[in-house]
Amino acid sequence: MFKYITERHILTIGTKTKIALSLIFLLLVILASFFIGSVKIPFYTVMEIMISQVPVLGGMFHFHFTSIQHEIVVLLREPQIFSALVIGASLGVGGAVIQSIFKNPITEPYVIGISSGAAFGAVATIVLGIDILGIYSIDLMAFVFSLVVVYLVYFLSFRHGKVPIVYLLLMGIAVSLFVSALVAFMVFSNVRLQGDVFFWLMGSLQQITWTELGIITAVNVLAIFVSIIYSRELDAIQLGEEYAHTVGVNVEFTKILLISVIAFGVSACVAVSGLIGFVGLIVPHVCRLIYGGTNRIVIPTSAIIGGIFLILSEDAAHAFISGEVIPIGIVTSLVGVPFFMLLLSRLSRGSYDA
């Protein structure tokens, strides 16, 4: 079947059509995902439960579903599917923005310290038994430490009143390794808790509540909105910071603003889901290969493709072994890498030669 995904087929469609098709595909994927899981719920029942949730409309009909069905759809499947959408979008856009700022195709949001900081906060909470916000203690600590590490990296990178990108990248890697060593030490000295820590580090959407979903959605809608507004500045920065300066971009302001919104958005996601790798690295490339063009296209489509990709991965996590859910961080790489390799060989049109 792969031979049908050829250059000509995908390229002859206009960019707007491609985006419209992707949005339709996203909707279908969301809908289809309600039917994947160990308990089978009929299509009609899912529709009924969803309608019952709509404020005014919900009171107008008499519905026939059990409270268990209602719970599975509303408390398990909906938060999982929508959090997959939000987290996928967040990581995808984060990747597109960070790759543009670093002018480097192998960077992702985690390189500025988000992942190691969040892991530190989460592991410290688990290991030290910190309880400041009940069940949300891990979320809060992971979020706070993620931001602490990002800003530490940023301010350590200042040279002559600017933040040179190479310093930022190296400092990000160095600080991340240091913090990861601290995490490893905490885990090492608390063998009893290694299981809990391990599952957090793998990444999972199983435990996400509506409260968490609400918060990460709010933060990430803002982050994606700001990234889209600043996509032209990012285009210019991709052509070199000096160039961007001479065409009228306030380079340092743009960098700190975008790194901040991405750090807030991605940190919030990582705090509730744990570490989900690969999405931030690959999704922007997939978008560049499918749609091409500048950040005006790559950033919004990274949100769409990131969402689709993570929802599908979550579905696969449920479907691989029945009755068991594999951590989604494992699935993203298992499913994503072969797909990405296929796309790279079929569609690159030499964009990555040089």
Added chain:
Amino acid sequence: MMLEIRGVSFSRGNFRLKELGLNAQNGDVVGIVGPNGSGKSTFLRIIAGILKKESGEIRYNDRDINEYQHMERPRIISMLSQETPNPFSFTVSDVIGTAGYFTGRPPEGIKRSLRKLGIENLYKRQFSQLSGGEKRLVMLATLIYQDADVCLMDEPFSFLDVDKSTKVFRIVRSLKDENKIVVVTMHDINMIWNLCDSVLLMKNGSMVASGTPEEVINEENLQKTYGIPFSHYDSPEGPRFVPSEFLSNSGKFSSITAELFGKYER
């Protein structure tokens, strides 16, 4: 239009620029010449506002350049850097378009600037697939599209074949005809006569001499700048300066070639 630069100094580590200055009016082409590492590019970056000078003034139309609003500056100063960017999936028109984002240049200008260079066939091509020389020309097209009053060009002739560097030459001339101020760093001492209204000779971050090509380009100043002896011969377009050892009959050059050819013959 008037660009006045006086007493600009700058230092970073061991590298220093000392008391550099230049004056230019509309329609002037100023050449900056000097050895690699003499601070030509740094000086251009300071004029462009990328690096902050430690002292001195840069005035444009009798106003300090820092007094201009952030959004006004891209209309005043543009710069062609030596580095060739490597954006991920941009087409040529995407690349050039970025130069007009913040100055509100109309998108029709993108094609026009490519046409000026005779490369409008590249319009829809992927930037990453172009040859090195084509990429440089596209970056020059961004400068034309940006349409600023002062055009700074950092070694625009380097790495180009004869056809392409002629195109660059023609563009510098046409910018001059459009009454812009062009400041260009270069290594071809003899092109200065045909291109520049004034010249700044630099060495180790300091000025060796400045003035018209007739005043500045002579054996003594060139030897001071490059540390090797120069000779000249007359041509219909004016005197041509070359390192003495390149001239035939002056001993060394011919002896080197003799040595080389001798080896091949054996």
